[in-house]
Amino acid sequence: MSTEPKQELTSVDLAALVGELGSYEGAKVDKAYLYGDDLVRLKxxxxxxxxxxxxxxxxxxxxVHTxxxxxxPDAPGRPPQFAMMLRNRLSGADFVGVEQYEFDRILEFVFDREDGMTRIIVELFGQGxxxxxxxxxxxxxSLETVRLKSRTVVPGSRYEFPESRVNPLTVxxxxxxxQMDDxxxxxxxxxxxxxxxxxxxAEELCTRAGVEKTLDIEDASxxxxxxxxxxxxxxALDLRNATLEPRVYLEGEGNDGSGDSESNDENGDSGGDGNSDDVDAERDDETNAHVVDVTPFPLEEHEGLASESHETFNGALEEYFFRLDLDADEPDPRDQRPDFEEQIAKHQRIIDQQEGAIQGFDEQAEAEREKAELLYAHYGTVDDLLSTVRSARDDGVPWGEIAGRLDEAKEEGMDAAQPFVDVNGKEGTVTIRLEGDPITLLVEDGVEKxxxxLYTEAKRIAEKKEGALAAIEDTREELAEIERRRDEWETDDSDEEAADEEGDDERDWLAEPSVPIRQNEQWYERFRWFRTSDDYLVIGGRNADQNEELVKKYLERGDRVLHTQAHGGPVTVLKATDPSEASSGDIEIPDSSVEEAAQFAVSYSSVWKDGxxxxxxxxxxxxxVSKTPESGEYLEKGGFAIRGDRTYLxxxxxxxxxxxxxxxxxxxxxxxxxxxxxxxxTTIEVEPxxxxxxxxxxxIYxxxxxxxxxxxxxxxxxxxDQIAHFLPPGGSRLLEE
Incomplete structure (x- = not known):
């Protein structure tokens, strides 16, 4: 029976890892990179x-590992905004340390520089x-924004850790x-x-303890x-003392279940397996086994699997995930149907959670409003109680004594003391109960404040609900797109076969397991640009400076200039020739290219931004087109004067x-x-x-x-970030196919 390869580190893995990562304290950060939207590299x-x-x-x-x-991997071509932010904050910073948050799958890396501290919190659970x-x-x-009932992670807000759970290593x-009895x-x-x-x-602990895994709790002695x-x-002791014996486990052809094979990891350095090339060669020569797990110490649960030992857990993790990438290349991706059902179930679970959060926000907001209304409904009683506490504090009466007096007055039937529950001297608050609901009040504030x-808190909760509504709409659109692709996969098999037969002479880039990268950055790529279906270059300014530059430097005889009637659009130049070629006014540019250039001009203008x-x-x-204004006129930066007739589209x-x-x-x-x-x-269309x-x-990515x-x-x-380079300013959405 095949074992599914491990894809995520466990809480035990992270507990073992922090000690090794902590040994790099004092290292200085050179540079940060972001690959796609989920892989960060710190050099x-x-x-x-x-x-x-x-x-x-x-x-x-x-x-997480070195x-x-x-x-x-090769560095991405253009660093995205997130990577640039990391570089600005971390370049030259000292690595101070790393901690695991409680026993959760969360690591917190701390970096310090003269101008401030930076914390990088890595969540290795859920969506990550x-x-x-x-x-x-x-x-x-953050790579992802989180708006749930239990926590929020949004730029500008305070980071909220997940709710605390039992830490079994210190219980x-x-x-x-x-916990067991419950x-x-x-x-x-x-x-x-x-x-x-x-x-x-959990299974490993049962095996080590000699306890039947399926034993019912009620029958446990x-x-x-x-x-x-x-x-x-x-x-827990092994983890605290870093008593590790890291293992990479394998199964498949060549796995005789005999246990350990010798590792070539001699130096135990920054995650390196000293002679990793030898290990790879042994793998190719001796076996077709594939990796299935990596652990900080041997597991009795994996006794039937072949394993390789490593000096460091970082080294084992590096080898495991490197080999996992190699193993992933072996099947032909074209034969693998995406697990649409799992994706659909995952999105449905997220929607259920978000719906629960929205309902919770409604209930919380209503509860805060009801508390405020109760204060006004019992205005006299609450005001008397607050006045009594303030007066006692002004007379120097300790908080504990105030609580005692109010308890006595409550027993004696004094009306103003009946709502009293407790006081908190540190916070300067008194807790009361009105019609069953506890309400905490600031003593120094009156009833109105x-x-x-409470009304303000209700409003804040209602605003969180708006964010949750936007998030659930995103998830529903993603779910609809997954369902569309599932239906397309299931119904278009015959069309795909026909397309394959027709396109035998053309390379199917989407199905290629490895696409070679051939880059040649051109001068015009810092502007907005595209080539028309007739292969004419169209360039547009991204701002007033680029508009100015286009007209002054790149506008040549024979070119066409397009602009929207609406204010706030780019100068759009349809080039008759490349700047390296001799310009000519005799070139007849096809109407199709002019129409595409016009669509380009209007799409990247305020027309799109306005919806x-x-x-x-x-x-x-x-x-x-001229940069010289008429007498008495003034041209702003990026502006230009038009003389003569215009053709309108x-x-x-x-x-x-x-x-x-x-x-x-x-x-x-x-x-x-x-x-x-x-x-x-392959393309994806968008609209406002x-x-x-x-x-x-x-x-889109x-x-x-x-x-x-x-x-x-x-x-x-x-x-x-590279995709955003081609999107119009303002809001967009993906068109349904």
Missing amino acids: MRDFDRGRVELMLEVGDRKR VSPERV NVAVTNREYEVID SREAFDQ SDTDVVRTLATQLNFGGLY EDEYERIYQAIERL NADR RYAGDVYVVDSDQ DDTPVGVAVGIQCEPYTRVVGGPPSAIEGQAV GRFAQADAAKR RELRERFADESFVRKIASP
């Missing part, structure tokens, strides 16, 4: 070890996330017994869920509790497609759909919508990555 330099490469991946695979420099905060845990940026015997299932499930060990380590607790203590504070779907565009020849529709080109060069392209669809191997530019770019068998290719050439 550091350690005084003793030299170059240190730290990988943080939070996508389908969730891992890697050997020779195994570092990397949040960057300052010393006070204010979120600077007392009494608390352990209580369960209504068997021993192994109780260890996995109530004690938070997860499935594998005191002796069996004791043996399990001792097994947990031994595990306390009520206003409109069409606008008027005018076209003039290059010699009608009324009601030009907006339209933008973004795609990936594979030949002659590999790059992201974008512009009018009629032009881009003929140049890219409510998703911010960065959010729309992430959605994820869709493109799923379309290519070679996901690493998309990561290298089409980051969300």
